[in-house]
Structure formats: structure tokens, C-alpha cells
Amino acid sequence: MFSTKGQLAKKTGEDGVGRYEYLKLLIKEFNTTKSYEAKKQTLANLANFAYDPVNYEYIKQLHLIDLFLAQLSENSEELIHFALAGLCNICCDPESRDHIIGLNGVSLISQYLEHLNEEIALNALTTLFYLCESQDAVLSPSAWSKITLYAVHADPRFQNLGKLFLETYTNRGQTAQNA
Secondary structure (H helix, E strand, O other), X not given: OOOOHHHHHHHHOOOOOOHHHHHHHHHHHHHHOOOHHHHHHHHHHHHHHOOOHHHHHHHHXXXXXXXXXXXXXXXOHHHHHHHHHHHHHHOOOHHHHHHHHHOOHHXXXXXXXXXXXXXXXXXXXXXXXXXXXXXXXXXXXXXXXHHHHHOOOOOHHHHXXXXXXXXXXXXHHHHHHHO
């Protein structure tokens, strides 16, 4: 559910921790904890905050997108899954989308299109779909080939998203394949 800044202020109260400070504390916890379980839970919480547009400015100020992108280089499937979920949640914001693209996010995310963990592959496919709303997002011919295969995938989640991707971006995809 989306919130307004007024609704958040009411919930927080006079002496409570504001949203910006809370996100800042979560990021600090993620960066300092030695516990893998705490790291995983904190990243999941941060990914959930990326869903609400009222948090977009805070996320930009705190460089949370950079943290999500950095997790794509980790060896933990769970951290990769939550990082992709966070990127998927935030990439509907045009400024955030441009930031992800500018930091080579399309390439980083594309590497997970064929991941054995279906949730990771679906998050990658969905995130790329939203990133491609920008003319600056250029997918490799290899990524387009994978998306084409998803359009005929046995799993309806992949099939529907693959078909929608191709219907929405076919002309750009053909251009990318011919480049």
C-alpha cells in the first residue's frame, strides 16, 4: 500500500524515527552486521521500502540503488533475489531507472535471466521490462534471445511476461539484435 508523507508523519509521531532515518539505520545494519540472517532480513526490508514512491527520494539520497546493484555480484542467491526485488520495485521511478542504467545495471541484471532459481529469473525479467521503458536501456542480442525463449516457456509466468516484453519492445529488440 502506498503512503503519503502526511500519513507517515501521523504514524511516526513527534518522537519517532522518521522514514529517512529508519532507512539509514537499516542500511547501516546491513553494512555492519556479521550475521548472514540479519543481512538477508535487512536487505529484504530495504527491497520492500523501494516499493513505495514516498521513499524514492530517501532511497536516492542514501544511495540504496548502489547497494542493490553491488549485491548482484555476491554469491548468495538470497541476497541476489532481494537485491533484484529492490531494483524491480524502484525502477518504475524514471530517475532511479536512469541511475540503474547508468551504472551498467542492464548488463548486471541480464546475467540472471537464465538463473536456476525461478524467482531470481522472474525478477530479472520483470526488472528489465521496466528498465526498457527508457530508450537508454539496450539489451544484448543474447538477452533478447533469452526473452524470446520465455515467450514460449512452459511456465505461464515466464510465457506471459516474455510475450508482453516482445509485444512492447519488439522493434527495439530487433534493432539490438541486428547491431
